Amino acid sequence: MKIPWMKRLLSLYGLLFLVFVYAPIMVVVVYSFNSHPVNMMVWKDFTFDWYWSIFGYPTQLNEQTLYVESxxxxxxxxxxxxxxxxxxxxxxxxxxxxxxxxxxxxxxxxxxxxxxxxxxxxxxxxxxxxxxxxxxxxxxxxxxxxxxxxxxxxxxxxxxxxxxxxxxxxxxxxxxxxxxxxxxxxxxxxxxxxxxxxxxxxxxxxxxxxxxxxxxxxxxxxxxxxxxxxxxxxxxxxxxxxGVKPEINAIATLMLAFSFIIASLGLYLRARN
Amino acid sequence: MARRGDSRRLATLLTPATLFLGIFFLGPLAIMVVYSFLEPGLYGGVEWNFYHWNYGRILGWADGEWEDFDPVYVDIFLRSVRLAFTTVVITLLICYPAALWVSGLSARWRTFAVFIITLPFFVSLVVRLFCWVLILRPSGFLSSVLMGMGIITEPIDIIFTETAVLIGMAYVLLPFMFLPIYASIEKLDRSLLQASSDLGASPRQTFFRVTLPLTLPGIAAGAVLVFIPSLGNFIVPDLLGGAKVVMIGNLVEQQFLSARNWPFGAALSVMIMLVMFSLIIVYLRRLGRAEVRA
Missing domain, CATH: 1.10.3720.10 (MetI-like)
Structure with missing residues (x-):
């Protein structure tokens, strides 16, 4: 039998492992809503503007920076x-x-x-x-x-x-x-x-x-x-x-969402059978 | 029982894939091998003469006139092997305890845990690497957080180092190590562990004498599955290693897209392919022997 403290240690490790897997993704998702136009990593305000700007809609940020080439x-x-x-x-x-x-x-x-x-x-x-x-x-x-x-x-x-x-x-x-x-x-x-x-x-x-x-x-x-x-x-x-641009955050987040949906669908279908 | 029409049906089912893979998979590989023995043309392109100095340039019998032996290629090759091997060790150390943890969960949680661990695997490679670019660059997440906490005063520069390449490589290849190890732990006969502890073995002894040897096939499979894609990888060293950490994959890419020396690039990829084949052969041999013993 395993000693309880070892089991607890293993659970703790498991959680750390999940953090390692998901934290990098979360960083991108969270900062895709950051409105700071110059330093991507300094949190300013919540905004959807990067999402608008990748689809070519004029936004306040877009006028300042014009990041997405096309x-x-x-x-x-x-x-x-x-x-x-x-x-x-x-x-x-x-x-x-x-x-x-x-x-x-x-x-x-x-x-x-x-x-x-x-x-x-x-x-x-x-x-x-x-x-x-x-x-x-x-x-x-x-x-x-x-x-x-x-x-x-x-x-x-x-x-x-x-x-x-x-x-x-x-x-x-x-x-x-x-x-x-x-x-x-x-x-x-x-x-x-x-x-x-x-x-x-x-x-x-x-x-x-x-x-x-x-x-x-x-x-x-x-x-x-x-x-x-x-x-x-x-x-x-x-x-x-x-070069790294804030719009990539938004594009990456959309791609993440898309992949997650397709993958979940696939795994759900498999689990149901 | 062979019935009439069976062989015709078999042929109908097999012919399309046979033709397709023969032309578009085996064909290109064969042409690549041929290319690696051709003379590079002066302005890109190839001359259709037999030319073995492409390999000589890498391994040391260059003619010294058109092709110079430069030990840098051997260095890059060895560095790639070293980094790929380190990636295997890192992913193994990360995944083994994680797989143990998941296999100890209740059945429902187990399925869920495997699901959320494999989910990021379906996310585009370039997106997963972008995450790490964002974290590791000097003005990135890690530096910002550490500086905000007052732990460091200067931004740390991890990106464009071997460490960054290893982190990125381990991160994107994690599932390839996790899944085979998890599968082999799942297959493990629990009564053996029980027997071991009943006979007075300590948990440590049980782990090293029973669990570890019995999950070795999973570890071997994971090692092969991680080693092969890391060896020829050029995206990870390109985005996280920059010009400082050049791997064999970057060299191949340069030969094809900027240096325009295709035969040399082909020779380099033939070498990657040879390493892959020898690994697979060793793996299958060992596996065969292990199965005979079992």
């Missing part, structure tokens, strides 16, 4: 991110699910090869994959743009969907499929009426994961984004490199 660029980056993330999600969810079904359902000689092929993109360092794709696209004169980003994201997101769907398949009841086949249902009907409803939570979970990773990807996109196809993380990274 709201249009920011919105274009958001739009690009959404286009990329939704296309990649659709494509990688379909391919990932198909592959998971194939590897789960059938036994064949190339199986270990496929396992390796599907795990490799997940462990490949981002920078290696990013420059490999860049070299590839340039060698074959593929124009860098949204299309190249979508292709690039799919190379590793198929694997993520594959893993999530495979986990779901592993816990599935095979007898239902057999019953359906024995009762004369054609394979496609069995898939749509029996298999798909059972693996759907896995598919949705995989899709959400793919969406969020695609939205957040910085390194790979950084190398293969063309001049006019900047995504949101790349845009913010560029802004950060040029």
């Amino acid at each position: 709201t249009d660029q920011l919105l274009a980056a958001v739009k690009n991110s959404l286009i990329v993330a939704s296309s990649t999600t659709a494509f990688s969810t379909i391919l990932g699910t198909m592959t998971a079904l194939a590897l789960y359902r059938y036994r064949f000689r190339m199986q270990p090869f496929y396992q390796g092929l599907l795990y490799m993109p997940m462990v490949m360092p981002d920078i290696v994959l990013g420059i490999a794709l860049l070299v590839f696209f340039v060698t074959f004169s593929v124009k860098l743009g949204l299309m190249s980003i979508i292709v690039g994201h799919c190379t590793f997101l198929i694997s993520y969907v594959f893993v999530v769907v495979s986990a779901r398949l592993a816990g599935m009841d095979d007898t239902l499929e057999q019953a359906s086949a024995d009762l004369g249902a054609r394979p496609w009907v069995t898939f749509r009426r029996v298999t798909l409803p059972q693996i759907l939570p896995g598919v949705v979970g995989g899709a959400l994961l793919a969406f969020i990773i695609s939205m957040d990807d910085l390194v790979i996109t950084y190398f293969i984004a063309g001049v006019d196809s900047t995504t949101l993380p790349v845009f913010i990274y560029g802004m950060l490199r040029r």
Whole structure:
């Protein structure tokens, strides 16, 4: 049995751990409402003005400082991110699910090869994959743009969907499929009426994961984004490199809220099943 | 039981992903390896001649005419390995007690704790790093708070040091260490701990002789998952290390986006890839052996 004081010490540590995880995020959120125009870390007043200014509305602060270079660029980056993330999600969810079904359902000689092929993109360092794709696209004169980003994201997101769907398949009841086949249902009907409803939570979970990773990807996109196809993380990274500005607080807070909502939704769906 | 049409269905399911990954994943990696053996062109670009001095420049057999051996590359490589290893140690020390704590909670709280610990993992990397830029820079949160409390009089300058890079790296990679360790503690057979203490072992003995060895697979998995992304990382050293803490990832990025020596950059990334592969192979071998023993 553990001694009580050790348990208490462990609980105390746990709380400290949570503080370490959340405090940095809270700093950004809190200071995104700070109206001090010069020193971001000196608290002056509560304001929503940074939020208004990133969307291009004139505010008192905005007139003094004119920090955001271009709201249009920011919105274009958001739009690009959404286009990329939704296309990649659709494509990688379909391919990932198909592959998971194939590897789960059938036994064949190339199986270990496929396992390796599907795990490799997940462990490949981002920078290696990013420059490999860049070299590839340039060698074959593929124009860098949204299309190249979508292709690039799919190379590793198929694997993520594959893993999530495979986990779901592993816990599935095979007898239902057999019953359906024995009762004369054609394979496609069995898939749509029996298999798909059972693996759907896995598919949705995989899709959400793919969406969020695609939205957040910085390194790979950084190398293969063309001049006019900047995504949101790349845009913010560029802004950060040029200097820390109060608007970034507001943008970061909005992104935090967005990620939290999507992630909570995904985890909620998983918990419900 | 193989039925007719099975192999056709298998082919239908597998072909799209096979083609896609073959062309857009294996293809680019192969071309990158080829590039690393090509001659850099004078004005960026490449000449299609076999050229091994790219590696010579890094490892020491440069021709001395076009390519000079500069020990700085070895230094940067070793520094990256050292920082990546330190990140593994830091995340391990932070996460192990945390995982112990979570596994000791009641079932309901456990799920909730895992949820809130993994939640920040879904937040964009650049946002999580921005948090630390805001905290660590001289006019940042940490200095302001410490100065406000009268502990320091001058702003402290942590940003653009190895410490800052290690903090940022550990922070963004935390979940990769936490989850495997937590999973292995969860799998732990509680009756073994009971048996150990019943047989008179002290809590410390139980921990070092039973808990720790049995959770070693989780630690190994976490170590691999943290080491690989930290080794090639260039975002963290770029934002928190500045020009002072250059890692191999920054070097690769420079070769591609400013120095325009693509073959050399490709050679550097091939080296990152080799380190990754050797780690994975060692890991899988050990894992295989551990499973045989169990």
